Amino acid sequence: MKDTSPEALDAAVRAAHEAFRTGRLADLSTRASWLEAIAEGLAHDARALVATADRETSLGRPRLESELRRSVFQLQLFADEIRRGEHLDATIDHADPAWGMGPRPDLRRVNQPLGVVGVFGASNFPFAFSVMGGDSASALAAGCSVVHKAHEAHPDLAEQTAQTVTAALESVGAPAGLFSLVAGRSAGERLVDHPLVKAIGFTGSTAGGRALLERAQSRSEPIPFYGELGSINAVFVTAAAWQQRWETILKEYVGSFTLGMGQFCTKPGLLFIPATGGEELRRLLLGSLDGFAPTRLLSSGLLEGYRRAVTDVGGRSEVDVLVEGTFAPEPAPTVLHTTSASVLADPELLRREMFGPASLVVEYDDESQLSALARLLEGQLTTTLQAEAGEAPAELVDILTGISGRVLWNGWPTGVTVSYAQHHGGPYPATTSNTTSVGTAAIRRFLRPVSYQSFPTDLLPEPLRDDNPWGVPQRIDGSWHNSAQAVHV
Amino acid sequence: MKDTSPEALDAAVRAAHEAFRTGRLADLSTRASWLEAIAEGLAHDARALVATADRETSLGRPRLESELRRSVFQLQLFADEIRRGEHLDATIDHADPAWGMGPRPDLRRVNQPLGVVGVFGASNFPFAFSVMGGDSASALAAGCSVVHKAHEAHPDLAEQTAQTVTAALESVGAPAGLFSLVAGRSAGERLVDHPLVKAIGFTGSTAGGRALLERAQSRSEPIPFYGELGSINAVFVTAAAWQQRWETILKEYVGSFTLGMGQFCTKPGLLFIPATGGEELRRLLLGSLDGFAPTRLLSSGLLEGYRRAVTDVGGRSEVDVLVEGTFAPEPAPTVLHTTSASVLADPELLRREMFGPASLVVEYDDESQLSALARLLEGQLTTTLQAEAGEAPAELVDILTGISGRVLWNGWPTGVTVSYAQHHGGPYPATTSNTTSVGTAAIRRFLRPVSYQSFPTDLLPEPLRDDNPWGVPQRIDGSWHNSAQAVHV
Numbered sequence: 001m002k003d004t005s006p007e008a009l010d011a012a013v014r015a016a017h018e019a020f021r022t023g024r025l026a027d028l029s030t031r032a033s034w035l036e037a038i039a040e041g042l043a044h045d046a047r048a049l050v051a052t053a054d055r056e057t058s059l060g061r062p063r064l065e066s067e068l069r070r071s072v073f074q075l076q077l078f079a080d081e082i083r084r085g086e087h088l089d090a091t092i093d094h095a096d097p098a099w100g101m102g103p104r105p106d107l108r109r110v111n112q113p114l115g116v117v118g119v120f121g122a123s124n125f126p127f128a129f130s131v132m133g134g135d136s137a138s139a140l141a142a143g144c145s146v147v148h149k150a151h152e153a154h155p156d157l158a159e160q161t162a163q164t165v166t167a168a169l170e171s172v173g174a175p176a177g178l179f180s181l182v183a184g185r186s187a188g189e190r191l192v193d194h195p196l197v198k199a200i201g202f203t204g205s206t207a208g209g210r211a212l213l214e215r216a217q218s219r220s221e222p223i224p225f226y227g228e229l230g231s232i233n234a235v236f237v238t239a240a241a242w243q244q245r246w247e248t249i250l251k252e253y254v255g256s257f258t259l260g261m262g263q264f265c266t267k268p269g270l271l272f273i274p275a276t277g278g279e280e281l282r283r284l285l286l287g288s289l290d291g292f293a294p295t296r297l298l299s300s301g302l303l304e305g306y307r308r309a310v311t312d313v314g315g316r317s318e319v320d321v322l323v324e325g326t327f328a329p330e331p332a333p334t335v336l337h338t339t340s341a342s343v344l345a346d347p348e349l350l351r352r353e354m355f356g357p358a359s360l361v362v363e364y365d366d367e368s369q370l371s372a373l374a375r376l377l378e379g380q381l382t383t384t385l386q387a388e389a390g391e392a393p394a395e396l397v398d399i400l401t402g403i404s405g406r407v408l409w410n411g412w413p414t415g416v417t418v419s420y421a422q423h424h425g426g427p428y429p430a431t432t433s434n435t436t437s438v439g440t441a442a443i444r445r446f447l448r449p450v451s452y453q454s455f456p457t458d459l460l461p462e463p464l465r466d467d468n469p470w471g472v473p474q475r476i477d478g479s480w481h482n483s484a485q486a487v488h489v
Numbered sequence: 490m491k492d493t494s495p496e497a498l499d500a501a502v503r504a505a506h507e508a509f510r511t512g513r514l515a516d517l518s519t520r521a522s523w524l525e526a527i528a529e530g531l532a533h534d535a536r537a538l539v540a541t542a543d544r545e546t547s548l549g550r551p552r553l554e555s556e557l558r559r560s561v562f563q564l565q566l567f568a569d570e571i572r573r574g575e576h577l578d579a580t581i582d583h584a585d586p587a588w589g590m591g592p593r594p595d596l597r598r599v600n601q602p603l604g605v606v607g608v609f610g611a612s613n614f615p616f617a618f619s620v621m622g623g624d625s626a627s628a629l630a631a632g633c634s635v636v637h638k639a640h641e642a643h644p645d646l647a648e649q650t651a652q653t654v655t656a657a658l659e660s661v662g663a664p665a666g667l668f669s670l671v672a673g674r675s676a677g678e679r680l681v682d683h684p685l686v687k688a689i690g691f692t693g694s695t696a697g698g699r700a701l702l703e704r705a706q707s708r709s710e711p712i713p714f715y716g717e718l719g720s721i722n723a724v725f726v727t728a729a730a731w732q733q734r735w736e737t738i739l740k741e742y743v744g745s746f747t748l749g750m751g752q753f754c755t756k757p758g759l760l761f762i763p764a765t766g767g768e769e770l771r772r773l774l775l776g777s778l779d780g781f782a783p784t785r786l787l788s789s790g791l792l793e794g795y796r797r798a799v800t801d802v803g804g805r806s807e808v809d810v811l812v813e814g815t816f817a818p819e820p821a822p823t824v825l826h827t828t829s830a831s832v833l834a835d836p837e838l839l840r841r842e843m844f845g846p847a848s849l850v851v852e853y854d855d856e857s858q859l860s861a862l863a864r865l866l867e868g869q870l871t872t873t874l875q876a877e878a879g880e881a882p883a884e885l886v887d888i889l890t891g892i893s894g895r896v897l898w899n900g901w902p903t904g905v906t907v908s909y910a911q912h913h914g915g916p917y918p919a920t921t922s923n924t925t926s927v928g929t930a931a932i933r934r935f936l937r938p939v940s941y942q943s944f945p946t947d948l949l950p951e952p953l954r955d956d957n958p959w960g961v962p963q964r965i966d967g968s969w970h971n972s973a974q975a976v977h978v
Contacts, residue, residue: 025887066591073590091910091930101562101907102555105900109910109930112890114923217706221868221917379710389945397948398514401601406940409948411594418590420967421580421598423940428710434603434937441580441598441938448923449930451895451912456878459886459898473969478909480962480971 001155003184009147009191015177016116016145017196022175024113024143027462028470032079034174035141038132039075041168042068042161049160053126056154058296058330059260067127074134074418078141081440085472087111087142087447090463092476095454106454108464111447113143114224115198118191120212121151121158122203123298124263130154131161131181134418134437135201135226142446145178147197149188153299158183192216192225199224199446203265203437205305206230206353206429213432226445227432228425230353231381233413234270236374236396239367240388241410242274247284249273249386253359254288256412258333261295262357263302266382266413269354272373275363278322278337285323285335294330297356303329306356310334313352313360318342322361333357340364340373347376374399379427382406382413403427405436490644492673498636498680504666505605505634506685511664513602513632516951517959521568523663524630527621528564530657531557531650538649542615545643547785547819548749556616563623563907567630570929574961576600576631576936579952581965584943595943597953600936602632603713604687607680609701610640610647611692612787613752619643620650620670623907623926624690624715631935634667636686638677642788647672681705681714688713688935692754692926694794695719695842695918702921715934716921717914719842720870722902723759725863725885728856729877730899731763736773738762738875742848743777745901747822750784751846752791755871755902758843761862764852767811767826774812774824783819786845792818795845799823802841802849807831811850822846829853829862836865863888868916871895871902892916894925 004012023031042049046068053064081087088111096104117139121130128134136146150158162181169178182191192200192215200216200223202209209227216225237249257268297303307327314321314336325334336358343349343362350373354360364370374383374396383404387393400407405426416424422439425431435445457465463472473482493501512520531538535557542553570576577600584595606628610619617623625635639647651670658667671680681689681704689705689712691698698716705714726738746757786792796816803810803825814823825847832838832851839862843849853859863872863885872893876882889896894915905913911928914920924934946954952961962971 070590076589093906093908093910099906099908100565101559104906104908107906107908107910109912115891213711214706217703222702222921223917224923392948394948398510401939402604404939406942407944408942409944411943417582417588417593417596419582419588419593419596420964421582421596421940423598423938425938427937428712432711434713436938448916449912449914449925450890450893451910453895453897454900455896455898459881459883475909480969482969482971 001150001159001183004182004187006190009182009187010194012147012177012180012182013116013191013194013196016147016180019175019177020113020115020145023145023178028082028085031141031143032083033172034169035075035079035137037168037172038165039072039079041164042132043072045164049157049164052157052160053154056157057126057298059126060295063260064126067125070418071127071132075132075137077418077440078137078443081443082141085463085470087443088463088472089449090472090474092464092474094477107451108455108460109449109451110461110463111444112450114446114448115144116196117144117146117446118197118200119146119148120188120200120202120204121148123151123153123302124260126154126157129203131158132165134442135203136179138442139201139446140179141443144446147191148179148181149191150181150183155183189215193219195221197223200226201437202227204229209432224445225432226435226437228265228437229429229431231265231426231430232269232350232353232377233266233380233382233384234272234350234374234377235268235384235386236272236370237274237386238388238391238393239274240391241386242276244388246276250284251288252412254285256414257359258289258292258357259414261297262333263298263355264414266416268384268413269359270350271359271361272364272370273361274367275365281361282322289323289333292333294332294357296329297331302355303327303331306331306354306358309352309354310356310358313349313354316349318346319349319360325358331357336360338362340369343373343376350376351378371395371399374403377403379430380404381424381426381430382408384408384411384413386410405430490639490648490672493671493676495679498671498676499683501636501666501669501671502605502680502683502685505636505669508664508666509602509604509634512634512667517571517574520630520632521572522661523658524564524568524626526657526661527654528561528568530653531621532561534653538646538653541646541649542643545646546615546787548615549784552749553616556614559907560616560621564621564626566907566929567626567932570932571630574952574959576932577952577961578938579961579963581953581963583966596940597944597949598938598940599950599952600933601939603935603937604633605685606633606635606935607686607689608635608637609677609689609691609693610637612640612642612791613749615643615646618692620647621654623931624692625668627931628690628935629668630932633935636680637668637670638680639670639672644672678704682708684710686712689715690926691716693718698921713934714921715924715926717754717926718918718920720754720915720919721758721839721842721866722755722869722871722873723761723839723863723866724757724873724875725761725859726763726875727877727880727882728763729880730875731765733877735765739773740777741901743774745903746848747778747781747846748903750786751822752787752844753903755905757873757902758848759839760848760850761853761859762850763856764854770850771811778812778822781822783821783846785818786820791844792816792820795820795843795847798841798843799845799847802838802843805838807835808838808849814847820846825849827851829858832862832865839865840867860884860888863892866892868919869893870913870915870919871897873897873900873902875899894919
């Protein structure tokens, strides 16, 4: 697909703005049907889409099929969610002459969509974080329109997916321009700059994301930049857990950090374990890697970044190579090794993401060091505790809560379910805002509240009317009334 | 009060961080009791605080008393709100092997406080947007600690209020350092830069706010900057409303834009009315202003900014002076006047805030112009429609929704109630984020979600436990269960 010209980019954004203006007036059920039509279209075209994805990436059909299934499910879940009206946060304060600070007028608040959203596709999820991935799906669910900047790692898939999406939207009468595709670095920058664009969704590198964040913030009208950047995803193993099941832990660790060739934002890039025998550790890691068949990384740029990161970290005098990998186009995994004393002296060792099949094992002398080690970490999408039942490392959990978006107990961070309670985000540099890019809560990123004071009923948005024609949850004078889903305690 | 040294600023932030670390573990009822203790302290010291405020500002005792009452009420309302646990957004997804995209682990999400919050006091609300105003109250309610940068317009009041607050917190055993006061421009900048500060609340000018926004965003770890900057608060009068009650409208308009000497962020700075007789208009405005006794503006800097803004707008060839005011320290109000043709040719006329007792009347030729005029406006805290019952200007309401935080029907924007449905914010430059600085929803600014995956019950935060020991609302597998407040439909 060729780069989008400045004129074509402007036309796409203007069309998206017009589609937003008409589309935002659609009722929840109509909007939900648009998401469902896209889901059906993707499911219908699954075979052809996966074939193209398989040609353009080396992720393999099983993974690609499951990723597409996830994307379809996500659209259906978001359709259900907006039908409930949960995301509107409809709040009604009736006039109250006896209100504590003085008479209160009738005041009603509802969430409204932001407008045109620019979404940047990611290389590592050709479906779930690309053309019709989480950012696009949640922006459409919110009532926004989307201009999507294709990732150059899978251009044919981007075009093909966009055709499926556009055809699906057209088939159910959604406004033309509600979704469109653009390509090229310059088009991406113009997208961030365009005055009619009201928010950006981004998944990618810390350097690229930071540059776009600054671009979005230096506009004459700054806009929210929802960026998911980098994360190391540290895993902490207690002495008891290590003693009980170190072989299992190492096996699962290898499985998680090599999954998808380590090209996950949730790849465990750090493993803290008790001081142990280096040789035995090496033997078990090699055993777990035995028979592992590397595949191509997603792009040559990514391979080069991977080589540089692993060489930088591995080249430090205090780091040794436990399992020597390669930097071939299909690189064999690398495991680096250091000690708690080294990272306490040089915390930067814990802050370098190696995006690809590499990870750093840190041996600690004493479990009491774990809190101090955790305090050295920057913001994380995830952190994980491997511990035994009955262990209660409350201080460590408290520290991990402070730096993480998701904390796992005896699991592995790769594999991110799309659900109501999911939070995929974390303190910077994990994300650039305190929001999630996965799960139903992602929809809220593309909404903003508006209050209506003393409005006549027929001019109020439906979710704010006393007769609640859409049957959405309403907080009335402080108490929730969940009409759509009767709740009894 | 003298400027805070760099060392003292650092000590205040570090103490606040320690207070946060212990304070965030308090249960909701304990934290609510801290807010209530502050409310009691302020109410107890009201007479002395109002006396100092009256000496340092020219706002007058009745206004200051009501503003303090509002601040006390706000703390009590926030205490009630956090007791309910509404702000935690507790969400529980039980493990589900049949989940549509593949087996779902047990996943639970709750909002956690951000950490130390830096709050900048405003000149124009010595109580409600200053030391213990909305930003401080909502940050404490969220479980954060606060370092407050005093506004130089009322330094003695700042110190006195901080003493009341600190004594109140101490009396109920809140952690030392939970709230502290700093002063001086340099201390304010260091506060924004300090790595332990995790968010900023700000109310003030667009220029000052923008500079601090950029400062907050250019940190190595960017932090949220919740700034409430400028707003013009346009009022649109339909032909029918004008015909029915133009005398009342003008009288109320004058009352609203001169209230508190026009030193409100919600002052109506623009009035759109049908083309009418200039002389009659002038006569009525003068009549409404008859007997108005100007008082001093809050600071000489504010007076100078006011003079410059009014002179700039009033000096344009297409603008004439309907009511000539003064730029004395106690300035007589000014009303400027222009036409829809002029502002359609030069929209910048609609974008200059004149903070003080001045406003611009724009006469339109035809009501059908109102939509086009509304589209010229930047983001607003409020917009207002003055219309007759039965009128249904749906297009205009739609446009106002797109640019406003609050839309009023037959009211006046000054006077902002603190309630559940309030939204005091709007597209830039009204605010720098899609959040509110007034009302219970303001608490959410200082929280971020954290998910816990497959966690043992006793290590989960109380709001996420199946037995719900704190009785907070929980969304369980998609449906809300409001234990604290049984809801039946």
